[in-house]
Every structure is written in C-alpha cells, then in structure tokens.
Amino acid sequence: MDDKDGDVTSSLVVESVSSFLGGGRRLVVYAAVDSHNNVSRANRIVKYKGYSSPKFTLEKPLCFESTGSTEDMNLLENLKVKDKIDGDLSNQVKVLANSTVDLYTPGNYPIRLQVSNSAGDTVSFQATVQVYDRENVSEIPFIHLTDYLVYTKVGKKLNARDYISKVCLGGDYDSDVPGDIDTSRVKVDDSEVDYDKAGSYEITYSVKQGKSRTGTVKLIVIVTE
Secondary structure (H helix, E strand, O other), rough: EEEEEOOOOOHOEEEEEEEOOOOHHHHHHHEEOOOOOOOEEEEEEOOOOOOOOOEEEEEEOOOOOOOOOOOOHHHHOOOOEOOOOEOOOOHHOEEEEOOOOOOOOOOEEEEEEEEEOOOOOOOEEEEEEEEEOOOHHHOOEEEEEEEOOEEEEEOOOOHHHHEEEEEEEEOOOOOOOOOOOHHHHHHHEEEOOOOOOOOEEEEEEOOOOOOOOOEEEEEEEEEEE
C-alpha cells in the first residue's frame, strides 16, 4: 500500500533470491514502486519444504584399467547426480583443478568432485581413483559391492560387510562373471570413517586368493548432518 497511490501490488516484483543459507532457507528481496518511482523493499526468509542438497550415486567403482586416456568423462561416466530443484546434474560435475589422474600409470589418485545447482547449493566429496594394470587383469580379484557411494547421518554407523556382493578372480567390473572367491576372505578397513563428523570418507575392501595379486575396492561414505 502507498499513501498517495493506494494499492500498488501490481508493481510488486521479486528483486533477488539468495543462494541457500542452510537448512533449505533462502533470502528473498521483494520490491514495489509508486507512480513517482519511489521504491520500497522487504526481505523475507523462504524455507523450501522437504529440500535436500544434490545427491550423488555411483553405479560402478572409480576403478579403471590403464588405458592412457585422461579425459574426465571417462572418470565420471558412472557418477550420477539428482537435485530437487534442477533434476539431473550429472553433466555438471567438475573434477577440481588440483586433482590429477594418470590413467597411463597404475596407482591410487585422490580427487575431489563438485557440483552446484542453480540455487548455489554446492556439494563435493573426496574419492580415490584406482588405476590397475590391464595386463594383469586375469590375476586380480575384483570385489563387487551392492553400492559404491552411500549416505549416512552423523552418529549412524554402517555395517561395511553388508555391501559385499561377490568376489571374482579376473573379469573386472564390466563383466558379469559369477563370484568364485568366498566373501568372508575380504578384509574391511573402515578406520578412516568418522561417523561423528559430517564429511566424505572411504571404506577399503581388500582380498588375496592364493598367488593372485591383491584386489581392492573402495566404498565412498558421505556423512551428513
């Protein structure tokens, strides 16, 4: 309402909407104008019902045979992101600049992956890309999990062994060979995970069968508030 012009609701506009402030809240600035171009503004906090930050899923582990390719898309082809505001954000995931993966050379390479939605909500996690020697595939035990990236709340500990699906000698993660190594042989190291602190962690699974090389795979655990 304006003292001289009366009801000026028709001039009302949303001047700006902030990025998320936390807890699904954003600051909205409304503006209205009278016939003499006098502008008034009002700030309001808007809370999104049922909002949650973008969530990652990983269909296969971040394990690759040494091929010589260093394209990021090779690393991210099995990583998906769903967001309640923007939907599918999978093609917007970034490998941060300080992360380097050499797919020519077998080894473990730490990386950080990040994505933001249109509301400025940015989420990221730390992971390890494992590169194994393609010439030794038949000698490596491959540990298959039911999931390769999971979420849990602060204070809620996971039973890491529940995620073991099967163990196959050779065959890598693209083949559908049956398990031929007893899953009870798999060693589980979850000492890195701090279930009392929000963040991203990894559980490492390892196994060796006879004279085979040791096979390892990692489960990414994202602990949220």
